[in-house]
Amino acid sequence: MTSGTQQGLFLSSQVLLGPDDHVWVENPAYRGLTAVLESTGHRDSMVRVPVDSEGIDVQAGIRMAPHARGAFVTPSRQYPLGMPMSMSRRNALLAWARGNNGWVVEDDYDSELRYEGYPFPSLQGLDPERVIYLGTFSKVLFPSLRLGYVIAPDDLVDAFCGARILMDRHPPNADQHVLAASMADGHLERHIRRVRNVYADHRALLIEALTAMLPRDVAWIEPGDQGMHLVLWLAQSIDDRLVVDLAAKAGVSVRPVSTTFAPGTGCPGLVLGFGGYSREQMKTAAERLAAVVNKLARSRAARRA
Numbered sequence: 001m002t003s004g005t006q007q008g009l010f011l012s013s014q015v016l017l018g019p020d021d022h023v024w025v026e027n028p029a030y031r032g033l034t035a036v037l038e039s040t041g042h043r044d045s046m047v048r049v050p051v052d053s054e055g056i057d058v059q060a061g062i063r064m065a066p067h068a069r070g071a072f073v074t075p076s077r078q079y080p081l082g083m084p085m086s087m088s089r090r091n092a093l094l095a096w097a098r099g100n101n102g103w104v105v106e107d108d109y110d111s112e113l114r115y116e117g118y119p120f121p122s123l124q125g126l127d128p129e130r131v132i133y134l135g136t137f138s139k140v141l142f143p144s145l146r147l148g149y150v151i152a153p154d155d156l157v158d159a160f161c162g163a164r165i166l167m168d169r170h171p172p173n174a175d176q177h178v179l180a181a182s183m184a185d186g187h188l189e190r191h192i193r194r195v196r197n198v199y200a201d202h203r204a205l206l207i208e209a210l211t212a213m214l215p216r217d218v219a220w221i222e223p224g225d226q227g228m229h230l231v232l233w234l235a236q237s238i239d240d241r242l243v244v245d246l247a248a249k250a251g252v253s254v255r256p257v258s259t260t261f262a263p264g265t266g267c268p269g270l271v272l273g274f275g276g277y278s279r280e281q282m283k284t285a286a287e288r289l290a291a292v293v294n295k296l297a298r299s300r301a302a303r304r305a
């Protein structure tokens, strides 16, 4: 058990990577991962592998760093873009890991929240000897619970447990017992079924509101069908970090997409979370955000004219 996936990412970097090891990281990727690698001496050993509509481009990874020690990926739903990794990419990634004696870290942060169709099998299920699976209760329950888990190959369990104990021993046992009891009684499953409908509804509402208020050449939504956030792309002339600051002043909290890309490769956009808010709050937030983006787009256009 961990205090969440963030700790799982940190532990994985500690246990799996030596000082000179290269590691594949998706481009774009979760800032919580790239910041961990930067802060633990792996800034230059990160190999930022592009993603396309099928997830990480394994052939590109092989061209860039064939003997990397491993890969950090978000196969259920690429973070932040949202598409699942295709079956052929899953197989290719695992074949590379097996042939290279490398590890794959599977950050599965919200696959419980898929709205349509059947999920692909996890990488961990496909190859339990090569994959370290990171799960969390942050999305399906709530982030301040700080409970997550690592499923590690047998050979790595001692190393992970040892590193975990050195950090802070373990997360509170009382919370784990309560959670285990509620899972045993079927409450978690029922909760997931219920929130899945709520979030699907919130997602549709947010998409409808933003699409109605933002012209297509100013902002457009990345398609997807799962999770608790979506990506709103912005026209190239709009600085997403400025939008984040202005939106915060208007009382709306959003994150920039450009900072999830390797330096020099990013596009402007926003990560919009829609978990934990009422329909009314979402509508108000969408209006305020659209006002900020439209104002900025108009001022950019006026400056160019």
Ligand SMILES: Cc1ncc(COP(=O)(O)O)c(C=O)c1O
Pocket (backbone or CB within 6 Å): 003, 004, 005, 006, 007, 030, 032, 074, 079, 107, 109, 135, 136, 137, 138, 143, 147, 148
């Ligand atoms: C892609 C991704 N990985 C990991 C995490 C960290 O989750 P946790 O709250 O379990 O530490 C998040 C949280 O937003 C996330 O989006």
